[in-house]
Amino acid sequence: MITVLINALLALVTGVTLTLTDVSPWYWSILWGLLVLVGGQAALGLILRRKMTDVSNRVQQVMKQGQIKMQAKVQRWRTKPVSSQKAAEQELAKDRDAMIAEVQAVLRPLEKYRLWVPLLGRQLATMELQFAWQRKDFKRVDILLPRALLMEPFLMCIRLARLWQQNATTEELRKVFQQMVRRARYGTTALVYCTFAWMLVKRGDVDGAYQVLVEGDEKNEHPVIKSNKEVLANNRVAHFTNVAFGDEWYALWLEEPKMRAKRARDNGRFFA
Numbered sequence: 001m002i003t004v005l006i007n008a009l010l011a012l013v014t015g016v017t018l019t020l021t022d023v024s025p026w027y028w029s030i031l032w033g034l035l036v037l038v039g040g041q042a043a044l045g046l047i048l049r050r051k052m053t054d055v056s057n058r059v060q061q062v063m064k065q066g067q068i069k070m071q072a073k074v075q076r077w078r079t080k081p082v083s084s085q086k087a088a089e090q091e092l093a094k095d096r097d098a099m100i101a102e103v104q105a106v107l108r109p110l111e112k113y114r115l116w117v118p119l120l121g122r123q124l125a126t127m128e129l130q131f132a133w134q135r136k137d138f139k140r141v142d143i144l145l146p147r148a149l150l151m152e153p154f155l156m157c158i159r160l161a162r163l164w165q166q167n168a169t170t171e172e173l174r175k176v177f178q179q180m181v182r183r184a185r186y187g188t189t190a191l192v193y194c195t196f197a198w199m200l201v202k203r204g205d206v207d208g209a210y211q212v213l214v215e216g217d218e219k220n221e222h223p224v225i226k227s228n229k230e231v232l233a234n235n236r237v238a239h240f241t242n243v244a245f246g247d248e249w250y251a252l253w254l255e256e257p258k259m260r261a262k263r264a265r266d267n268g269r270f271f272a
Helices: 002-020 026-079 085-113 120-134 138-144 153-165 170-182 190-202 206-219 223-233
Strands: none
Touching (some): 085 120, 120 138, 170 190, 190 206, 206 223
């Protein structure tokens, strides 16, 4: 916002100066002023964009490495027994918090550009929203949701999941769902459709869930939508599942992943 004000002021000064000094007529002075505004905005925007891109790349790298580490652990626990699911969850939470702390350290320098870059505040709120959601800091989530840019499918699902946690009515959920999928690109909303359908199934509205999946199938080519639509069409509601979305689904906190618990070894009986 400050960049716009500075460049507007420079454009105004340029236009007025050219007119008062008779360097150019007023209509040409307006044109030169507009060129100064556009040129200055482009130059400053380029400088700030480079800084933003560098920070963004570092954030993506930190998150990618952290997610790979956690996904590897989850995959290992799904194939090999763990002694305690609670201990496994605590270990994942520790890894997640470490990743978030590292990302926040990378993002912190961007705060000084908040007043300089339009929408930067909303972009930072969007990033922080994901971290607050992962930490289950739902009080902070409620503060950030109105300011965040909910353009990505997972962020849309966070909004639905939060409404679900707050026991929102089906109509409230449907209204938000329709608003979000209306502006989404083709082929990007499979998780959103399956999440809302899961909520309808949980509330006993199987026919409504089926209709949602029919619409979702028209806007996405995704095997989970097709599979869930088929099980509902064949009245096998118990087989409805979004587990195939993997970590993306479990990160919504609507279901917990099932891990194999280590069985106690039977060493036999000892006789005196």
